[in-house]
Amino acid sequence: MGFLKCQTEIIIIINKYKKKFLYIITSMLTSRFLQKSRCFSTLKMPVSALNVFQNSCYHKIDFKINEDKSAKEAVTRFTAFNVGCLAVTDSTDKVVGVCSERDFITKVASLGKDYEVMKVKDICTYGPKIIIAKKEDSLETCMSKMMFKDIRHLLVIDEKNEEFIGMISIKDLIKEIMKEKNETITRLSDFSLGKGAFFGSE
Incomplete structure (x- = not known):
């Protein structure tokens, strides 16, 4: 999967012989296709948002940024951690919003504003939104939540304790779906070779 190997959001398809542009595939289009093509699961336990976060790059980095930091600091972290979104915290270190690359592009870069002067709180998305x-x-x-709102990241929370747990990206979801599909292929192959008495057996 090109998105996962190259850490990119789009892949441009060309005819290498005619050097002609054909079309563009985005990570969002790929995730829609994978979501529709999932007809059954072979995983022993359903994969939850918590499981996805535990396998995500976000689980290994400090992806929080204070709302009073500069937009430049946000860009520095996007680049350093190779991520597209950060969780925004207030003075008490409580997560109150998110700041994405899209926020920076639409509210700073495209308007020609100084990213050293602009604060994270000036460009991030807060609260109910x-x-x-x-x-x-x-x-x-x-996946449905991302598709419905055309977003690429979700904050993960423990609703009972109202506790913030982490963040996941659309790439994390694609990785899990691909992992599931590979397991499906392996189990079907084993079954066809007589290695399992029934589908999903060990």
Whole structure:
């Protein structure tokens, strides 16, 4: 999967012989296709938003940024961690919003504003507008939320304790779906070779 190997959002398809542009595939289009093509699961336990976060790059980095930091600092972290979104915190370190590359492009870069002067709180998305995933949400639920709002990241929360847990990206979901599909192929192959008495057996 090109998106996962190259860490990019789009892939441009060309005819290498005629050097002619054919079309563009985006990570969002790919995720829509994978979501529609999932007919059954071979995983022993359903994959939840919490599981996805635990396997995500976000689980290994400090992806929070204070709302009073400069937009330049946000860009520095986007680049350093190779991520497209950060969780925004207030003075008490409580997560209150999100700041994405899209926020920076539309509210700073495209308007020619000084990213050293602009603050994260000037460009981030706060409160009710944020789409979240409960830690027990399934892959399908997380994907549907992203598709519905055309977003690429979700904050993961523990609804019972109102506790912020982490963040997941659309690439994380694609990785999990591809992992599931590969397991499906392996199990079907084993079954066809007589290695399992029934589908999904060990």
